[in-house]
Amino acid sequence: MKPLSCTIALTASLAAAAFPALAETPDPADWEAVLAAAEGQKVYFNAWGGSTQINAYIDWIGDRLAERHDIDLVHVKLDDTANAVSTVVAEKAAGRDEGGSIDLIWINGENFASMKRQGLLFAPDWTTKLPNWAFVDHETKPTITVDFTVPTDGLESPWGMAKMVFFHDSARTDAADLPDGAAELLEWARANPGRFSYPQPPDFVGSSFLKQVLIETVDDPSVLQAPVVEAEFEAVTEPLFDYLDALHPHLWRSARTFPKDYPSMSQLLADGELDITFAFNPAEASNAIANQLLPETVRSFTFSGGTLANTHFVAIPYNANAKAGALVTANLLLSPEAQARKQDPEVWGDPTVLAMDKLSEEDRARFEALDLGIATLRPDELGPSLAEPHPSWMTRIEEKWAARYAVGN
Numbered sequence: 001m002k003p004l005s006c007t008i009a010l011t012a013s014l015a016a017a018a019f020p021a022l023a024e025t026p027d028p029a030d031w032e033a034v035l036a037a038a039e040g041q042k043v044y045f046n047a048w049g050g051s052t053q054i055n056a057y058i059d060w061i062g063d064r065l066a067e068r069h070d071i072d073l074v075h076v077k078l079d080d081t082a083n084a085v086s087t088v089v090a091e092k093a094a095g096r097d098e099g100g101s102i103d104l105i106w107i108n109g110e111n112f113a114s115m116k117r118q119g120l121l122f123a124p125d126w127t128t129k130l131p132n133w134a135f136v137d138h139e140t141k142p143t144i145t146v147d148f149t150v151p152t153d154g155l156e157s158p159w160g161m162a163k164m165v166f167f168h169d170s171a172r173t174d175a176a177d178l179p180d181g182a183a184e185l186l187e188w189a190r191a192n193p194g195r196f197s198y199p200q201p202p203d204f205v206g207s208s209f210l211k212q213v214l215i216e217t218v219d220d221p222s223v224l225q226a227p228v229v230e231a232e233f234e235a236v237t238e239p240l241f242d243y244l245d246a247l248h249p250h251l252w253r254s255a256r257t258f259p260k261d262y263p264s265m266s267q268l269l270a271d272g273e274l275d276i277t278f279a280f281n282p283a284e285a286s287n288a289i290a291n292q293l294l295p296e297t298v299r300s301f302t303f304s305g306g307t308l309a310n311t312h313f314v315a316i317p318y319n320a321n322a323k324a325g326a327l328v329t330a331n332l333l334l335s336p337e338a339q340a341r342k343q344d345p346e347v348w349g350d351p352t353v354l355a356m357d358k359l360s361e362e363d364r365a366r367f368e369a370l371d372l373g374i375a376t377l378r379p380d381e382l383g384p385s386l387a388e389p390h391p392s393w394m395t396r397i398e399e400k401w402a403a404r405y406a407v408g409n
Helices: 004-018 031-038 050-069 081-093 109-117 131-135 182-191 203-215 221-225 230-250 262-270 284-290 324-332 336-343 361-368 392-403
Strands: 042-048 070-077 104-107 157-161 163-170 276-279 298-301 306-316
Touching: 042 050, 042 081, 042 324, 050 070, 050 324, 050 336, 070 081, 081 104, 081 109, 081 182, 104 109, 104 324, 109 306, 109 392, 131 324, 157 324, 163 262, 163 284, 182 203, 182 230, 203 221, 203 230, 203 276, 203 306, 203 392, 221 230, 230 392, 262 276, 262 284, 284 298, 306 324, 324 336, 336 361
Parallel strands: 042 070, 042 104
Antiparallel strands: 104 306, 157 306, 163 276, 163 298
């Protein structure tokens, strides 16, 4: 039996190996020290750059940071978050444990699980020490503390809520004829060839569609809450790929090509080439209508059996150069001011992670004053939420999808 002192030393050593940069940054519990250290820093925020509205919102955050904290926020626009993860992996392999090129990442799911597993994230529990964590609804929204079945352990800060919602143009498609579930969607596609598609995985919206179908077709959805057992993968996912085999001949352009991403798919709806699309934001259609990207006749719908739901986050790499500035940025993203602006469909429409009963009367009024838009479903209309599978399922499914369907195969 090892002496207690040895056990403590070993535990400390393992913790230091997993989170080597902890001592370099002021403790978030000492917020005044964090603010002092953040002043004048340049924060490189790696975030998806495929939406004009979201990019404009991040610019607004940057303006607030510059005015209030003398922080220069640089939005590094990504088309795939995995590229940012690969950068941190490469820096660790090269021994670049300080002065990393990424300070903050917009992240969730497989990318978070990968970074956590490899010890690529800044110290645990920093999120719960942020001043604005006091407003977060972590009690009734379980996906704020569990990301695709993986405990967050305070390694990432919640930024917004997401739920899959479908859209149609009521001027062309009667609501009575809309599908209610994956099985009905297949029948609808057969009756309306070329009028539906989905973005090509690993685009996150396209991959989310695969997960929705997987959950609806798998014999026992509970198996998806645990990591993939390789010997069982083919049997568990066979119904998904049988479904896709049946669906693809009836997709837009007969699945010889796929939309690049959600904005591309949405444009096809606006152009009249698709009749049904979908996104991971209940206010997406209202936002697009407000910005004259979709006609005013577009409306939202969901499946009565439920659709996929999750939370998206920001995380700080273990070797970030401007950790203090990243902490201040994450805290601002959680402020009632920033969250209310983000939920405005004319700005973004992304649902808040805050609990209204934790806010002051003035801050609650910010949210109560929002017009959520003509195409946004009320909370009681969104239907049940389906839990995300363990990230390992999507990694394997995307690999199999690419081998089976990707253009050129």
